[in-house]
Structures are given as C-alpha cells and as structure tokens.
Amino acid sequence: MSKQFLSSIFSFNQSFRRFSYKQVKRPSLNQLKDPNEKAANDKRPKPTLNEYLRAKISSIGPLTVAEYMKASLTYCDGGYYMNKDVFGRKGDFITSPEITQIFGELVAIWLLHEWQKVGSPSPLQIVELGPGRGTMMHDVIRVLSRFGLKDLLSVHLVEVSPHLSELQAKRLCQSSEPTKDERYYHMGETSSNIPVLWYKRIEDLPNGFSIVLAHEFFDALPIHKFQKTDGKWREILVDYNVDAKKYEFVVARKETPMLKLFLSHLDLDDEREHLEYSAEGHQILEHLSLRLEQFGGFSLVIDYGHDGTMTDTFRAFKNHEQRDPLMEPGSADLTANVDFKQMRKYVGKNDRMITFGPIKQLDFMKKLGGDVRIERLKESATPDLISQLQSGYDKLIDPNDMGSIYKVFSMFPSVLRKHLSKFPPTGFD
Template sequence: MIISRIRSVSFLRPINNYRSYSYKPISRPQINSLVNKSYIDKKLNKFTLKEILKTKIEMSGPLTVASYMTEILTNPESGYYMSRDVFGQKGDFITSPEIGQIFGEMIAIWCLTEYQKIGSPLPLQIIELGPGRATLIQDFLRVFDKFKVSKKLTIHLVELSPYLSTMQAQKLCYSSSKMDQESGLPYYQTGETLGGVRIFWYRRIEDIPKEFSIILAHEFFDVLPIHKLQRDGSCWKEILVDKDPTDVNKFRYVLSRNETPVSKLFSSMRPNEKRNHVEISLQSDLIAQQIAERIESFGGIGLIMDYGHEGEKEDTFRAFKNHQLCDALHEPGSADITADVDFKNLKNILQTDDKVIAFGPVEQGTFLKRMGADVRLEKLLENCEESEIENLKTGLDMLINPQKMGSRFKFLSVFPHVLKDHLDKFPVMGF
C-alpha cells in the first residue's frame, strides 16, 4: 500500500541505554602530493556510504544527526537523492502533486490571486526549493499559461541532485543545457519551455537574482538536517550516531557526555522549553531568514507546504523505504530520512524583526477546501473518462481527508510586513 511520509515513529532507546561519548580532537594526516590526493579521491569514490560514515566516526567520534542526514541525502557519490528517482509508486514515498493535478492547480490559483491582489508587479520570478519531479511547477505553469501570465515570468529551481535536475529539464523544457563549471554563472543549468518560459537551476537560493518572487517550498524543509537534543538534568545534551560495538555493520544512538555547541546555543535561545526531547534545524532557520530578507527587500510571496507540528512533538526522525517506515540507522542511503517541520519555530524565525508577516499554519485539507478543490473535482469529473473517475475521487480524498494527508500536512504563507494593513482589509485566501 502506498503511503506518504506522514507518520511519526521513534527508534530511540531509553536514555539510560545510550553510551556516553564526548567529542575528541584529532590530528588528520596531511596530503602533500596531488598524485596521492587523486589516488585517495578515487579510492574514496569506491567506498559505500556505510563505509564513509564508519570512517568519519573512527576519525572524529560519533556524528551529529545533522551530519548523518547530510551525508546520507546529499553525498555526491552515493547520496539518496543524488542519482535516482525516489518518488512515486516505484520509489519510497509519494508526494501531494503526484497524487493528482488538483493539488498543483490550487497552489497556482492561490499564487495568482495573491499576486494580482498586490498589483501584479513585474518582473516576476517563481522560485521552487527542492522541485522533486517538477510535477508541481508543471501544473503551476499550465494554470499560469491558461490565464495568460506565463510569458511574464521566469522559473528558478533550487536543486542539488544532478539526476533530478536532468529529469526536471526533460519534463519541463523542449531544450536545455548545462553550464560549464568555469562559466562563473550563478546557475548551472538552463532551459526553455515550449511556451517560451526560461528556467534556471541553482544550488543555493542566495544565487537567484534579487527580484520580486513567488517562493514555493513543498516537502523541502522536512529533509533539511536536524540536531536531536535530549534534556539531561539541568542541561541539554545531543543525541549522536555511533558505530554499534556489537555489530560492525550497524549504527546506534549515543548521548554526548557533555553539552555540545548546538545544545548550548539551544539552551540560551529557548530557556523555557518544556519538552524533554527536541529536534532543531539550523539550516532551516538560515533559509527561513534568507526568505524573509528577500521578500522584505525585493518583494514577494512565500508558500511553505510540509508535514509538521506547532512545537509540541518530540521525536519525529524516521525513514521510508518502499512506502513503509523503517529504521533510520539501517542500511544508510537506501531509504529516505526525514523529520517533521516545527512550524511554530519556522514562523517565529520568519517574523523576526518584522521583516515579513506569516499566516498559518493551516491544515492541507482545510486549505484545499477553501481554495475550491471540491468544485474543481466536479468540473474534472464532467469531462473525464469513466476509468479516471475513481482515481480522481480517491486522489482528492487522500489529499484532504484528516485521517490521511489532510491534517498532517500544513501550509504557511509569507508576505512583506509592509502589507499588513492591506492584508487585514483583503484577507489571504485559504488562511
């Protein structure tokens, strides 16, 4: 049975089962010869991800969960997202845009409506962070083309995976090309759709031109690296990933002997935290700050769509393989690893210093209903083949049913703070 990555599960053992461990400084050998370095690089490329992780642990001690996630998901040679299609029935999980066109259409209608309400400024950039198979942006472009807006925009995709960026170009463009590494351009790939829309690919959001932008982030923040912290008496310590001494092929969780830089930072930032176990993502905080600064300085709208909570959950770190939950430490690199987004913290970071104003989060089912997803379904049913009726109905039910994806996924919208009075007069749709 296909499921989305929506359930929470804990693989952490009780706190007294962790082996205490402290960070240890080490001296690394210096590579003095380019020949030797080249030889070593070739050898490293032959290592499995498990061997790379074990070597890192042997050299510098247990890894933070954030380092573990980064290596597993984006290692250039064998990272989970870097060289394969992991979405859909034949992958490990399915996302909302893949379930049916209604999802992407409602997102596009929302963006178009809010864009027009603030005067339709030009030039217009559409930025998507982590576009996956590009299904969402494809549906988005179809709607904007229907309303004769597509020729006024450019598309800017932030994608680390060479495999996925190639797949996206094949899906969206009639022609595309990769840039030479020595070109000095901020983007590494460009293309053009049949309708004449230019598309650019980047590795970092900060490389995208500073213009008015509609920023989309669908299931993007959930795969950004997290640090896992555990309360231990009067202080916070960090949960780390170590080799299992009882089995050379396995990893296990351990607890740091002392406070770590991240746990000290957390203690100073959230002295009144009530939970005993928290997950924080410094990279998520940084990107949220970048989004807020971009929208404040150059204008724009943001829509963040992900599964998450409002600051009440503790352990949500988990893995998915073949649409089933599995142990995040088992066979690293063979499964997707993820954690719920803390929307309460994300909203607080975005609204720091009143750069932007954020609305939500609201549940996905609520948002889609308010946007008229039911009405759109009825219209589609009038013109579809008999064989497609059941798929359309079950697809929308999957998206809006509270027992499925409807309540677990949440939406957060972002606008420049200067529009606060305007948005009080003309409320944001769906929120």
C-alpha cells in the first residue's frame, strides 16, 4: 500500500467540505465524535445512528456512499452487524454454510488438497475474514481434524462485531476469554485443542504460511459510487432531505479526492458509465497479496459478484427481501456485488499473485465432488433428513439461483506459476 494511496484516503474527510454541492451548517462538534471511541463522559448518551449521520451531513455536506454504508453496518450501537444475529432463516439473509454442511466440507477438502500440493508446510494458519456465525469454519475444522491436522492448526478470525465474535466463540470453542493483547482481542480453544484467536484488522494477523478464506466478506465492505454525467465522472453522495425527512442520492458538483484516486486505477478500456470502488477492499487486497507473497499461502474468495460487467449493484436486504438501501439505516444489510476484474488487477500488481476464476459456485461444488458427498450423507439419513439435505444442496447448485449468482475466486503467489500451470487448483481446471 503506497503512502500516497493511504494519505488520500485518510485526508478525505478533511478536504471534502469544499467539494460539497451545497452550503453547509456547523453543529456542535460533540455530535461528531467517533462513535466507536469511549466518550470522555460515560454518562453522556451516545447519539443514535440517525443523529450521527444527520449531524455529519449538516456539518460537512453529503456523505460518500462508503461513509454511509460503513456507519449503517458498524456504528457502535445502531450498526446492522453490531448487536444482533442477522444470519439464517430468522435473520435477513442466509448463507451457503448455513444451508448445508456440504459447503464447508468441500471448502475444507479444497484447501487440504491445495496445501498438500505445495508441500504441506507446517505450522498451518487458517484465516477467515468475516466468519459470520462461525458455521463454515466449524465444518472446516471438523474435516481437517479427521485428516489428522489438528496438531498443526491454528485458527485466526478477523471480526469487528462483538456480537458475532461471541456467536463464533460459542460455535467453535469449548472455552474462550477476552485478552488485553494489542493484536488479538479474544482467544479460545476448540474441543480438539486447536487455538482460535480474534482480530479487528487483517494487519494484526501473525506472520506465517496461511490459507485465507473470505466468504461473503468483500461484498459488505464500503463502496464509493461513480457515474458519468455530461461526459465527466462524478461521485454519487448521500444527502438528507430535511423537508421530505429521508436520505437521498445526489451527484457531487466537482471532482472529489476519492474520484481522483479511483480514476488513477480505472481501466481505460472500461466502457461502463457507473462504477463502484471499495478503497477498504483495495487496501485489504494489497496487504493480503503482500502477506501471501512474503510468508506463503493462498486464498479462496466466495462471493456474489461479476467479472467487470455490472454497474449499479448497491442494495439492501431485510427479511430475505431487497429494499431501498437509504431507508432506515442500520435496519438492513447493505451490500454490493464484488468486481472480480478489479480484484484480479489489484492482487496481480507487480506480478505478485496469480489468480483463478471467478467460476460459478455450481461448477466449483460439482468438481469438488458435491454430488458424491450428498449421496453418501443420504445413505444414513432418515427420510425427512434426506429431503432436507437434497433441497439444501439443490439450492446451492441451482443455475438460476445461488449456483450462478455466487462466484469462486482463488489467488496464489506468482512463484507457483509454473507448478500451477501443470496442476491448476482443484475446481478451476
């Protein structure tokens, strides 16, 4: 990550005022304190998410979509992910690992096979970014333990939500406790004595050979939106209409700092007139590619996305239905499709990484032996369970649903190029 890139991001809020399309008012600065920092006076109530967003807009003008999205998802008290279980049939959406154990089992078989192909380096760090309830990792640990790897393993979870980290600890550990370590904030141990540690940032992960998993992680990272207006690129912002009492999209009148940064990364042959860009995702990919290049390892990314073909994908989900992303911030999941074309470009910088995919989840699961695994499970299942297993598996491979919507993408250090040209990653050959 270049210093110029980081300074552009960190100075964005300070310089953005002059790019606002309207006159701005300045409320009390106390309303604009970082909501995730402990207030000097604990007795003073923190502003609600709506109060925080409106005060910030009143102070500096319209927010970037990224600022709005990040606050809506991770604001200390009212953020969508911070204080409730949002997964499963009773939540707002359901993920592949929650539908059937076959998903996590096939992921485990894939990483086991690829680990063996590169010489089975030890010790082995399994990293997951945004682990949800910990369901997929639970299945991965179970499979790897059966193959005798438990003494080589350590599990490292990158999770910002206190509530979700508690759910993960209950799912994965026989015991766990918070820590005062500067790097990881929680630690535990599975029933088979595999250490599990929790981190706020990917930068705090320990050095060493790592297999990094990211399932429905990059889609939740804040995005900036850009649109061509009268032949010129402009950033889309979020404003609050006081008269209508609602948030709304507006177009920045001038070129914003983040737009300048994005244009420096824009492919000249890209003919789309509406684009989305995650600066946070870019930063994470830069760090991840450097880490895997230096210390060894590889990564598997599974998410809904596209290969540089889609435009406006920013949306919200509540009660398993799509809704307006600007309605009642904090009450729904905000998401945007992953642009795997951008991802491939970022990690391939300076010939750092080689990538495979994206391929359809349907193809990945079938090539990993999903059909065989479902039949094996059905052999010892009751009639009711057989029906449940089959319907869950069918949903994951449905070409008109999750089978095609979700894509699978992998990345390896370029030093393995010659090796992988002869023995491509399983499922991608």
